[in-house]
Amino acid sequence: MDDPLLLKNQVCFPVYSLSREITNKYRPILDELGLTYPQYLVLMALWENEPQCVNEIGCKLHLDSGTLTPLLKRLEAKGLLARRRKSCDERVVEINLTDVGRKLKTEAAEVPQKVMKAMNVTAEELMELKEVVLKILDKQSCNS
Amino acid sequence: MDDPLLLKNQVCFPVYSLSREITNKYRPILDELGLTYPQYLVLMALWENEPQCVNEIGCKLHLDSGTLTPLLKRLEAKGLLARRRKSCDERVVEINLTDVGRKLKTEAAEVPQKVMKAMNVTAEELMELKEVVLKILDKQSCNS
DNA sequence: CCATGTTATATTGTGCGCAATTTAATATCA
DNA sequence: TGATATTAAATTGCGCACAATATAACATGG
Numbered sequence: 001m002d003d004p005l006l007l008k009n010q011v012c013f014p015v016y017s018l019s020r021e022i023t024n025k026y027r028p029i030l031d032e033l034g035l036t037y038p039q040y041l042v043l044m045a046l047w048e049n050e051p052q053c054v055n056e057i058g059c060k061l062h063l064d065s066g067t068l069t070p071l072l073k074r075l076e077a078k079g080l081l082a083r084r085r086k087s088c089d090e091r092v093v094e095i096n097l098t099d100v101g102r103k104l105k106t107e108a109a110e111v112p113q114k115v116m117k118a119m120n121v122t123a124e125e126l127m128e129l130k131e132v133v134l135k136i137l138d139k140q141s142c143n144s
Numbered sequence: 145m146d147d148p149l150l151l152k153n154q155v156c157f158p159v160y161s162l163s164r165e166i167t168n169k170y171r172p173i174l175d176e177l178g179l180t181y182p183q184y185l186v187l188m189a190l191w192e193n194e195p196q197c198v199n200e201i202g203c204k205l206h207l208d209s210g211t212l213t214p215l216l217k218r219l220e221a222k223g224l225l226a227r228r229r230k231s232c233d234e235r236v237v238e239i240n241l242t243d244v245g246r247k248l249k250t251e252a253a254e255v256p257q258k259v260m261k262a263m264n265v266t267a268e269e270l271m272e273l274k275e276v277v278l279k280i281l282d283k284q285s286c287n288s
Numbered sequence: 289c290c291a292t293g294t295t296a297t298a299t300t301g302t303g304c305g306c307a308a309t310t311t312a313a314t315a316t317c318a
Numbered sequence: 319t320g321a322t323a324t325t326a327a328a329t330t331g332c333g334c335a336c337a338a339t340a341t342a343a344c345a346t347g348g
Contacts, residue, residue: 005253007189019164036304045151070303071303119280129280140169236295
């Protein structure tokens with residue numbers, strides 16, 4: 001009954017389930033903007049600060065070039081951003097939003113509330129979730 | 145500063161990050177058993193109850209046939225389980241563990257503690273995390 | 289018994305995620 | 319300067335996730 005290999009005794013499995021459930025809630029909402037959830041995260045990073053190189057985005061989102069390079073190319077193909085190597089260091093690819101990409105933030109403004117509604121949770125529950133998750137997440141960063 | 149589109153104001157992003165961080169902690173530990181995290185989940189489901197059809201496993205793990213069929217084929221290729229259509233209803237594929245697959249539970253017994261150690265968290269923190277996550281996860285099931 | 293609908297799994301296609309390797313540019317040091 | 323090391327992206331390969339569709343088996347009504 002308290003066998004640590006029983007599914008009901010798992011802690012990580014609910015986190016994994018919730019994470020997928022969340023992206024499922026985002027999907028129809030982001031579909032209207034033509035975005036996936038990881039693409040939306042990249043855009044949020046760029047809406048905050050621009051330009052940013054691939055590495056900077058990767059640090060903030062904990063994603064590597066194997067994930068980001070094709071994702072950024074897809075966003076470029078959609079006309080939302082431009083990829084250009086820096087002249088002072090040709091190894092670095094700098095990402096700039098296009099006007100369309102910048103403007104998309106306006107359309108995305110309603111996404112958070114729509115998701116919260118779709119998830120059927122209160123702001124208090126979300127804050128509680130965030131607090132607990134961040135506390136554990138912080139402990140991973142040093143030795144990951 | 146309290147722009148809902150700022151990364152630091154996101155609730156779902158930490159959940160998404162933590163979920164990936166967790167599977168990263170599992171990876172080296174499960175590598176020793178030749179398993180991925182989703183494969184480990186499927187085996188936990190089967191260690192609890194056997195045989196199970198694809199659908200039953202999918203319900204427990206919230207995964208569909210598009211994910212499970214190839215995953216189960218890989219576990220079959222590893223010799224851990226057998227897939228066989230039921231004679232009474234040929235639509236249903238029944239999954240049985242092999243002796244090797246059943247025996248693997250013994251080797252997996254240490255996985256949970258190893259992961260907990262790798263994550264550097266206390267049992268209390270994990271219980272707190274589980275409680276909050278399950279509370280929110282429960283609210284999704286009905287309208288997903 | 290046959291047509292129609294339903295059900296269970298499989299297949300296809302797209303997009304992550306990540307390890308491992310490659311490529312090219314820059315830095316360093318003998 | 320020229321060999322070596324380091325760094326940043328890109329590439330390759332594999333395994334999920336999931337939508338959409340296909341396939342085959344079963345169920346049901348006329």
